[in-house]
Amino acid sequence: MSSVIGTGMHRKSWSWFIGNQFSFGPEAIRQLAGVVHRQSAKRVLLISDKQLVEVGIVGQVAAVLEDTEAECIIFDGGEVEPSTDTVNAVVASAREFQPDLFVAVGGGSNMDLGKAAVAAYGHDCDPESLFGFDLVPGPMPTLVCIPTTAGTGSEVTHAAIIKSSSTGKKAGILSQHIRPAIALVDPTLTLSCSSQVTAECGIDALTHATEAYLVKNFYAFEDDHQHGLPYEGNHPLGDMYAEKAISLIGKHLKQACAKPDILTSRSAMAFAASLAGAAFASCGVSVAHALEYPIGSKYKCSHGAGNGIVLPALLKFWCQSRQARIAKMAALLGVPDADKMDEAEAAQAAIGWIAETRKLIELPTCLRDVGGAESDLDELAEVTVSLQRLIDLSPVPIAAPEAKLILQDAL
């Protein structure tokens, strides 16, 4: 048997990982009946939270299941930033009920909870043993994800962020085995999202698409066919998804926040979030997410708000190697007369569009808005650059001094 571990050779090929079914559009949740039929499912465990039960969204999904032969129970203990204790609570419900199909309904938190719980249940293991890359031992039972926000893209990604109940720290489970087999994206479910949630999730989706578009190219990475990589680096199919996502967000984010009940904008944002999720799940996210991690945990701001604070400053820093691509974003975002600008002007215009939009949709515009101070920056920079998996994808080499410069710009 031959081995190719650590050849020192650069990659010549790239990959695109996808689930089995992606259904999109108003009433896409009705496709769940077909899923139950095809899977010959008899017992469905629906994973969600009390708020989504109260607003009737869980009821809408349960009503689809009522038209099937399957028995359904609801776990409504989902929470923002799900913990390993909550994952274990889902696993305990599953052990008792013995489901043959799992359905997670909600934003990124509930979908991540579903991914972690189904993997831990399927492999009868402690969820903490799954933290890291490629540590899920094998395929897991079928999970359907139904997003109710337009942002995380968790319905199509191989990542789940879970908080350890023993350390209080968030960690990622990254494995191709936890990607939901089926994503049913029904934009009508996002109609009840507040303007603030729409803005935070929308900027998160824009950050996913932007980072996937600008990270290092796939051929910059060393070959390791046996293990694969958590993220592949930028590649042509990722570009197609990222560019479409950026242009949909450019056209629809402001309207989705200003007039939350217009389905056209909601549909565009829901589609953009899934496209951006698929793009970053293959190509990667990088420094914006690495900067957001300590910001979110220190100042308790939302993931999207934290990404929005750092994105323009990061793009200025990345202009030294990605100016042409950032310039292309100006036209994608709908900056007027972008095609008449030279490259440097267009790149600045794209960055300006993001900064201006962030303000218009009433997100924090700087670190001070969430309680940041100059004296915090060294600590934030140190944590940022310790997130090696994300930092490795940066198209410009970055250590603590550069991270601090970006944070100063975002202050």
Ligand SMILES: [Fe+2]
């Ligand atoms: Fe994100």
